[in-house]
Amino acid sequence: MLVSTSWFFIAAIIAVLVAPRIEQVEPGLGVWKYVAGVVFAVMLYLSVLLHEASHAHMARHYGYPVTSITLHFLGGMTAIEGESRTARQELVIAVVGPLTSLLVGAAALAAWFVVPEGLLQVAIEGLAGANLLVGVLNLVPGLPLDGGRVLKAVVWGATGNMHRGTMVAGWGGRIIALLILSWPLFQNDVLGVPPSFVDYLLVVVLALFLWAGASASMHQAQVRRRLPALDARRLARRSVTVAEGLPLAQAVRLAQEAQAGSIVTLGPDGRPSGIVSEAALLATPVERRPWVPVSSVARSLEDGLALSAGIAGEELVRAISHTPAQEYLLLDADGAVYGVLSTVDVDRAFREAAH
Template identity: 70%
Template sequence: MSEPAPSSPPPSGPSPRPPGTIRLGSIAGADVLVNGSWFVIAALIALLVAPRVEQVEPGLGSLKYVAGFAFAVLLYASVLLHEVSHAYVARRYGHRVSSITLHFLGGMTAVEGEARSAKQEFWIAVVGPITSLAVGGAALASWFVTPDGLLKVGVEGLAGANLLIGVLNLVPALPLDGGRVLKSAVWQVSGNPHRGSLVAGWSGRGLAVLVLGWPFYQQALFGTQPLVVDYLLAVVMAVFLWSGASAAILHARIRSRLPLLVARTLARRAVTVREDTPLAQAVATAQTLRAGSIVTVDAQGRPVGLVNESALLAVPDERRPWMPTSGVARPLEPGLTLPLDISGEELVAAISRRPAEEYLLVAPDGTIHGVLSTVDVDRAFNRRGN
């Protein structure tokens, strides 16, 4: 599966490794990580494969578990190939791929940002299942010419597992790759990527409900009494699908609001005063001009600070005539000046990179337009989301 990550500029150093993971190396600039849960599923695969190994090669003793573990490694190597194909296509479309993580349910490729078209969404998503089906098909073809023994058992398992992975990943439900294929189709027809995510997300929730009932279908359809492990796997898969689909739905709803956030319309009118201006005088000037913010400037008229509203209110009235305005102003550090026309996802990314209470908005010619408060951004976002 591929999973979009929040848009952000490429980091200057290596990305922090998530807790509970082991870094194996990198492929195409992406860290290859193994989650600790993988060792649990690898041990389980070794236990399940061991009887088949014993059947083919009797007398191996404990080495049959080593052979089973080797098959788990081989299987996840093909899962890695599935994920690398996602990463390769994403990079071809100009996206940064931060990591590829193998975990007990398969793998995940973290792609920075969103696809810019339905076509990109389709190909980034569909290439994974296609790769798994190709690996499965190649393994199946080679099975017929592979000599009997452990090698043939490995090829047999590799063929079956990859064909199953390929088919299941094409189910049109998020967070599966097929869900992103469905999203691309809805996006292409409706012109709205967020609607595509909502449709595919709700499809994922429906699939989660169906998976949860699998043990009962198993008994009704095949007359097989479900085991405890069947119930356990059904719950784990249902939770995985439901949580992934719900996250996609929430992500789509949030992103659909972002275009409504426009810095120009949210800006507070600002008044400029010299750094050494008494605070009482600066406040009086702002009240006279009905400005919502105060910007301090140096002797050459260059903006150097933003008056912090909380700090201003904390100064008693009797002290304001004797305190310079710079005493309650935050220095205008890099990242606190934003272009006037910034909006949507770009605005949110800028605020996330340099968290602050206020930002100076400047026009293309360098003139001060006003001050953007994160309180106003949050209020606008929540109001338009209701």
């Protein structure tokens, strides 16, 4: 779990905002009323953590790795690796968070009637109101809110098109952002309450957050739409395998005769040990190539540089992002060398898929 520095800022604001209510219930606390306010902020964010933990639990239930849970000034964020495989999984992972907040709010509301009057009742009161509000607002149908993911899942399930679901939910988030900007007008003309500077600041921050989050989700959807074009087998370069000690000139000649675009070195045990770097090969003068072993321009096969030849799409992107390199060895299921994948070819295929 991570806590951003912005959380401490919002905790201080919460402490200041609830201090008058605490003073009303327990007069004469002095500076301790702010300490009590910070304690309430911690309690509130523990309920936010429970909201995010429910997302994480359900994601892990479906087999998706969860890398982190971050608490920030607008709530929390759960980082889940990969895209949901089905609309149902997307719906369940998304809706469980708001339902958790509503349950916490309902439980706190029930407890309010039985706890004695005083600071504890004030804390329970705030916890109930905040969680019920968070639960309802998170169900608003627009990304990046959980309700946006619910809308995405519904459209996805109805049309069978995940991309369309994301775009609809993204536009939903943008429309909600514009509606939020109009809140001060509604507050003034309909409710008859003149908006303050804080009201304007709050709606701008919330609108920017929603617009940016919705736009980012739509951009990611456009990117993911291109991922099926990234197929390792289709992009693989033919390779030749040579012994590590073979002179570089001879290895290059063998590759040219086989019309191969890459060279893989084999160790004494006959297993792949390295991939010849194209950049290092071109940097080696032709007159020196008969005298240097091919292993001198090969990169050792470290963890993450040998991939399954069947890897494709988002899984391929995650693999090369986790271990950045210029070339990767592709192996068949039986361990045989299939070829070499160059990130140059991956980038080119990704750009071509955009047109």
